[in-house]
Amino acid sequence: MQDPCQIVRKSYGDPIAEDLRFVVKSVVGEENFIDMQPNRSNNYCCGGGGGFLQSGMKAERLQYGKLKDDQIKATGADYCIAGCHNCHAQIHELSEHYGGNYPVVHLWTLICLSLGILGPNEREYLGDDLKDVLVFHPETAM
Amino acid sequence: MAEEAIKLGGKKKSFFIDKVKELLPEGGNLNLCLTCGACSSGCPATGLGGMDPRKFLRMAALGMDEEIIASDWPWMCTMCQRCIYVCPMKIDIPQLIFNARGLRPREERPKGILASCDMQLRNDSTSAMGATPEDFQFVVEDVLEEYQEAQPEFADMQAPIDKQGAEFFLNQNSREPVTEPDELVPLWKVLHLAGVDWTYGSKGWGGENYCMFLADNDSWEQVTRTTVDSANELGCKIFLNTE
Numbered sequence: 001m002q003d004p005c006q007i008v009r010k011s012y013g014d015p016i017a018e019d020l021r022f023v024v025k026s027v028v029g030e031e032n033f034i035d036m037q038p039n040r041s042n043n044y045c046c047g048g049g050g051g052f053l054q055s056g057m058k059a060e061r062l063q064y065g066k067l068k069d070d071q072i073k074a075t076g077a078d079y080c081i082a083g084c085h086n087c088h089a090q091i092h093e094l095s096e097h098y099g100g101n102y103p104v105v106h107l108w109t110l111i112c113l114s115l116g117i118l119g120p121n122e123r124e125y126l127g128d129d130l131k132d133v134l135v136f137h138p139e140t141a142m
Numbered sequence: 143m144a145e146e147a148i149k150l151g152g153k154k155k156s157f158f159i160d161k162v163k164e165l166l167p168e169g170g171n172l173n174l175c176l177t178c179g180a181c182s183s184g185c186p187a188t189g190l191g192g193m194d195p196r197k198f199l200r201m202a203a204l205g206m207d208e209e210i211i212a213s214d215w216p217w218m219c220t221m222c223q224r225c226i227y228v229c230p231m232k233i234d235i236p237q238l239i240f241n242a243r244g245l246r247p248r249e250e251r252p253k254g255i256l257a258s259c260d261m262q263l264r265n266d267s268t269s270a271m272g273a274t275p276e277d278f279q280f281v282v283e284d285v286l287e288e289y290q291e292a293q294p295e296f297a298d299m300q301a302p303i304d305k306q307g308a309e310f311f312l313n314q315n316s317r318e319p320v321t322e323p324d325e326l327v328p329l330w331k332v333l334h335l336a337g338v339d340w341t342y343g344s345k346g347w348g349g350e351n352y353c354m355f356l357a358d359n360d361s362w363e364q365v366t367r368t369t370v371d372s373a374n375e376l377g378c379k380i381f382l383n384t385e
Contacts, residue, residue, distance in 0.1 A: 005222040045222030051355025054254035067186045085315040108328035121324045140292040
């Protein structure tokens with residue numbers, strides 16, 4: 001899980017990083033959660049912030065994100081959760097660019113999946129392993 | 143009668159770093175660098191364009207203002223503040239970066255950020271993708287209706303716009319309503335099940351703020367005021383920034 005710089009280091013600090021972990025562990029199961037190193041307030045920015053995504057400096061932005069991609073791969077995790085929109089866009093691109101091809105998901109997607117209320121058309125960012133799991137109203141697939 | 147004080151020749155040149163120091167509490171500690179390099183060793187932007195945070199601060203301290211203006215590095219730093227977090231002197235390098243962005247004429251700043259800022263100023267949505275308040279309302283109502291029918295367990299789910307007195311004011315990244323509206327729904331479901339009293343604002347619903355990234359302070363203020371005024375006019379108690 002990416003600790004968003006904006007709400008963790010720049011706003012509420014480690015306590016909200018703990019809240020985030022409480023939610024994520026409740027959703028995916030404690031045994032399935034793997035922290036990146038370093039993390040919480042000490043986490044590295046993914047490179048999606050500060051307007052970088054719109055600056056036109058794509059090569060530099062991807063180079064910036066190499067550290068993040070390495071960090072994610074080192075966990076061996078199947079998925080990366082990005083609660084922040086800019087992080088989601090950037091890490092999703094890093095996953096494809098550096099060939100890790102790990103799915104990058106919004107937190108709301110996994111919350112609804114765990115509650116059994118995630119419909120067939122709300123699964124854009126899930127990997128193939130979860131696309132067909134616990135589909136809510138599968139008959140409404142578009 | 144005392145003679146007039148003797149004035150020494152030569153004007154003291156005003157440097158960029160001095161101007162930034164005047165803006166910041168404690169001068170941003172910009173004079174306190176121990177050159178330890180903790181900032182640079184943990185900065186993902188180190189090495190890009192041959193630059194790093196320590197080097198950039200040294201350039202400013204040495205009055206190398208022309209080189210700072212010419213450098214693209216302020217646009218490769220995301221101002222994530224990890225450098226402050228690890229700095230023993232808590233030096234505010236990100237504020238130095240932010241103000242360095244503002245040194246260039248507005249039209250010479252990165253085109254993508256500039257265009258996104260201009261788009262946010264076009265109407266009251268404050269959306270960087272240019273969607274109007276009417277577009278937003280149409281999409282939200284259309285998607286909500288579709289899901290209320292397709293998933294009857296959520297027939298009572300709401301996605302209010304301009305609901306007076308709602309507890310939470312929620313903003314939304316433009317990407318969902320404009321390019322992937324189905325992604326709006328999981329968040330609505332979570333709020334519905336949690337019994338949250340919330341609303342979007344037809345004004346200021348766009349969560350992004352590219353004018354801030356552009357270091358265009360007046361436009362940044364205009365975008366922020368639009369959304370804050372919207373929340374206040376609706377009497378919302380808490381502003382929820384999803385961006």
